[in-house]
Amino acid sequence: MSRRVSVPELIGRRSELAVLAAALTDATAGTGRLVLVEGDAGVGKTRLTQEFADQAARDGATVLSGGCLQLEADIPYAPFEEALRGLPERQALFGGGTDRATVFRRVADVIAAAGRPVVLVLEDLHWADASTRDLFVFLQRALRHAPVLQIGTHRSGEVGGDHPVAGVVAELGRLPHTERLRLPPLDPAETTALARGLLGVEPGGEMVKMLLARAEGNPFFTEELIAAWPARGEVPQTVREVVITRLARLTEGARQLSRLASVIGRTVSHDLLAELAALAALSEADIGGSVRDLIHHGQLVTSGEDGYAFRHALIREAIYADLLPGERRAAHARVARLLAARPTPVAELAHHWDAAGEVDEALRASVLAGASAAAAFAHAEAHAHYERALRRWRAASAPEALTGLDLDTVLERAAAAASIASRNARAVELTRERLALLDPVREPERVAVAYAELAHRAWASADWPLARSANQRALELIPADSPERVAIMAHRMGLAMLQSRHREALRFARELIPVAEAAGDTRSYARGLMVLGISSIGTGQVEDGLAYLRQHLALATETRDPRMLGVNYANHTEALVWVDRAEDALALSREGIARAGEFGFDFYLLLIVGNQVRALAELSRWDEALDTAEDPTDQGADAFTRLPVDQTRADLYLKRGDVAAAAALLAPAAATLAGQDDVQFGTELSALQALMALQEGRWADARAAVREGLRIALGADNQHRAARLVAIGVRVEADAGDDLARADEILAAGEAHLVALTADGVAPLPRTLRSLATARAERTRLATPDPAAWAAVVAIAAHDRHLLGYARFREAEALLLTRGSRQPAVTALAEAAAIAASLGAVPLAEDVRALAERARVALPAATTAPAEEDPDGLTAREVEVLALVALGRTNAEIAAELFISTKTASVHVSNILRKLGLKSRIQAAAVAQRRGL
Structure with missing residues (x-):
């Protein structure tokens, strides 16, 4: 069930509020002003004027507000009676027996005397009766030099052509004291901010994309879609009621034409609409008059030289949803037949044939659309087309004859498109459907290749057990003399690389590359180059590995x-x-x-x-x-692909x-990797879980995370990930302070792992050496503090400033504990403090400050406060954003200046307003000025 929601603060509209504020300033000085606020229904005219009027009232203005009514019979002067109802003089204004000129003068006098200044708001002028329109025009002359700001709102989509208000707006818009203010739709950042305000959390990317596509920046539509979420394909009942009620005011021909147009789509050419209308027995005269009626009432707008478009996507959806199922199918069938006779994208044909229930035509067009989309690198769309083809396959009369393909090929095309579009969980399902159809006895090669693809797709959806078993099954099935054996061996080689079995992967690659080259198998040859590149680097052969990767990139670019x-x-x-x-x-x-x-x-x-x-x-x-x-x-992507982003965050x-x-990010990562023994992401997850537990003093949890990570890492060739866990493991013991034997055990295991690798020709990477040097230094904290061990880390830590700051802190600690020279300790502490402040590394800064206090070391003032210590809790980046807000920058301009996304700029602005307890950017700008920004 839909629920009505709203956001307390006004989203966007900063420049529009500024226009109204400037007009009020002029009015206060005795210069009457008029602002005509126009925009589509639901765009926020009432919200804007209410926000402005409330602020004006708080600042001392007298606010008078009334609205025009949509009634069968007009009530003269209704909005003025409403606006003036709180004034004692109102009673005698609109009584009988008084001529219009006298009424008009009295109303002007009452408004002018109501206060200084006065804000008079008249809403929904598109429904204004003739008497109200005349009085409104009169007041522009009568109050020209009075301290009065008049604001009139109207729907731009309903004031055009011969609408009586159109002439009023045009006439008043030419006056020198009038400003016409058109409200545009919300931009993507503002739509995201509106969703965030309604939900109380950051909206997902999928939701934002849907809101932008369907609501198109209209706040009312956006709020209603969110209220109805997750009914994603439906039009909220409130929106349907608004659209259908407005449509009911049109002629029968216009209503019928709007229904036909809604079946065609968001946009439609005049010729196609006319042909479709002729089939529905509408005359040429009916068509012309109906189109004009739809444009006049804001349902359609002209598009291009010879076409029309619905003003909003949701208007089309609401009209379409009101069609009966039989009407809908018949109309789609007519559209499909008309489009088939003219040049039409096959994807459009597939949609209409499918909606018409024409199974054979829908199947044939969907397969062609899938192939076309894949050729254009539109893999998500290709996947959707092939899925539709699969839904229609079994009901078709002769699917193979219609498409020229067998079911297995369609399934594989669908799986391949799903995989590259980051829908690997679905790709796994589709590949398993293939394997259920295929006979390994009659088609061992085809089945083996399917298992090899399943192995890759299972890995990409974080299912290592399935990846390993599928890979093994592929190797068992492929005949020794099969030309497909090269591809199967390439998959095996790639899986070994992904499992960080680099030495094994290199052996496979060196065997495969000449065979693939001789067979002309470009893709397998490229996989060989990739494995040579990554696994060479994994074994320390950096320059060779990078050369292979550049060669692979050149081949990928060429193909x-x-x-x-x-x-x-x-x-x-x-x-x-x-x-x-x-x-x-x-x-x-x-x-x-x-x-x-x-x-x-x-x-x-x-x-x-x-x-x-x-x-x-x-x-x-x-x-x-x-x-x-x-x-x-793309928030619809498999969770596996977010791991590198979320783990670094x-x-x-x-x-x-x-x-x-950190915990909020690691919880879903842990769920994704549960039971997977993933060397790349699983070991990093263990490292981060250990560091988090260490910060919270949960020693048992930290030890368990290290133990799990080392179990995976020490069984593979990934030297730097194993060394990172060793360093963290020894640090956990050093922080806990009570298990030197356990620290020695972890350190010995890590060094033995590297010794075994180097004995087989593996060269240690610099980050491997940094981690092991850190582990050795951490170990001294449990025995005799050794400044030299930490100095050794400092000497090789240039590529990791946080490690450098941490090592300098521990070096100072060791110097002080061993009663070494005090000045080197002070220098090391000062450098650590400076690094922590520059990075905003709060825990490190606090450790440095605590040690300095214990040792009675006075740190330089500039380095004692980390970046986060803002009086209002703003981060360093938020302070930068606040300064740009003070300069009047929009979210898009802030994003461009700081090289961030508009969405991120919007998030920062929202955080700033929340932390400062403010409601508007104007207030934030004032705070920034007081801060001297």
């Missing part, structure tokens, strides 16, 4: 294969982060994000965004990293001391 491109940008950028080339990773990830829009590899998009966030974090650009992580992305939140925010 324009979306999956190949997506794989490269996802893996290549991550590898650059591994080897401390964060600037290169940042540049390449931004290139990949841009190309994702061109080639539609949605599955890889969030992985690439995740690496962009990691690169920014590694470059100590934490605010940018968190802003980038907030960018809108959680890491930064922990470093900034926001445990609650």
